[in-house]
Amino acid sequence: MREKIVALLDVQQSQTVWEIGPGIGAITSLLLEQGANVTAFEIDHGFCRILGEQAFADEPTFRLIAGDALKTLPAQLAKEGSPDRLCGNLPYNVGSVVIAKVLESDYRPPVMVFTLQKEVVDRLCAHPQSKDWSSFSMLAQMDYEVKPAFSINSGAFYPPPKVTSSTVLFTLREQSLVPDHLRKTFLLVIRELFAQRRKTVKNNLLSGKIGAMVGKGGVESLLDASHVDPSARAEALVWDDFIALSESLSSCQAR
Numbered sequence: 001m002r003e004k005i006v007a008l009l010d011v012q013q014s015q016t017v018w019e020i021g022p023g024i025g026a027i028t029s030l031l032l033e034q035g036a037n038v039t040a041f042e043i044d045h046g047f048c049r050i051l052g053e054q055a056f057a058d059e060p061t062f063r064l065i066a067g068d069a070l071k072t073l074p075a076q077l078a079k080e081g082s083p084d085r086l087c088g089n090l091p092y093n094v095g096s097v098v099i100a101k102v103l104e105s106d107y108r109p110p111v112m113v114f115t116l117q118k119e120v121v122d123r124l125c126a127h128p129q130s131k132d133w134s135s136f137s138m139l140a141q142m143d144y145e146v147k148p149a150f151s152i153n154s155g156a157f158y159p160p161p162k163v164t165s166s167t168v169l170f171t172l173r174e175q176s177l178v179p180d181h182l183r184k185t186f187l188l189v190i191r192e193l194f195a196q197r198r199k200t201v202k203n204n205l206l207s208g209k210i211g212a213m214v215g216k217g218g219v220e221s222l223l224d225a226s227h228v229d230p231s232a233r234a235e236a237l238v239w240d241d242f243i244a245l246s247e248s249l250s251s252c253q254a255r
């Protein structure tokens with residue numbers, strides 16, 4: 001399983017690889033063997049001691065950043081920019097939050113590989129108009145091709161988790177699905193439209209920030225200008241609808 005993860009990362013000599021949650025360094029050592037410059041983000045003091053003082057103490061191409069990756073990773077991105085590769089095998093509650101933080105940042109590692117709860121991978125890879133389609137799927141897919149790579153049964157871990165894990169591959173698109181000037185507005189639009197899945201797009205817009213900004217008449221004009229059915233639910237819309245709404249909102253803000 002770890003060899004497969006490293007193969008997916010397709011690391012070239014001297015590339016920078018940031019690994020979140022290395023544990024005792026099983027994947028780390030494979031990455032170092034490939035000639036990568038590895039930075040490991042680990043929260044657990046015991047693992048940090050093993051990694052820094054024993055396992056890789058004499059490795060000049062290994063660096064440890066101790067602490068919570070939810071804080072240390074964004075700080076490191078801001079300081080050094082994007083690594084060539086990003087990977088992580090994280091507990092499920094942390095994994096999706098870390099991924100969202102990276103996807104919402106200004107930095108885009110060309111290849112990312114994460115091992116997560118299968119349900120989270122299903123949401124990341126979901127197609128428009130499917131039951132798993134959400135703002136998280138759109139956030140992931142706007143800049144990346146996102147593909148499930150393989151499933152891992154719980155016996156591969158000790159202690160075995162109660163859930164099935166799956167590994168997901170992110171490959172940076174040559175061109176984002178969302179034009180740069182619309183990015184911020186688009187993130188707001190997808191968050192608001194999926195805020196409550198059972199609500200119509202109109203009601204989600206009215207009860208969120210956009211409604212507060214433009215009022216009821218403004219929401220109706222936005223939907224009208226974008227040719228989006230006010231009574232539809234977000235899961236029934238396609239990419240172009242979200243882009244059209246973002247365009248309309250952006251031009252309405254510019255006025």
Ligand SMILES: C[S@@+](CC[C@H](N)C(=O)[O-])C[C@H]1O[C@@H](n2cnc3c(N)ncnc32)[C@H](O)[C@@H]1O
Nearest residue numbers: 021022023041042043044068069089090091094
């Ligand atoms: C499932 S283990 C994976 C270990 C190793 N990568 C492997 O494949 O065997 C998850 C690792 O993530 C670390 N971790 C959990 N939460 C973290 C966080 N917020 N920041 C950094 N590391 C974290 C844990 O300490 C642990 O080492």
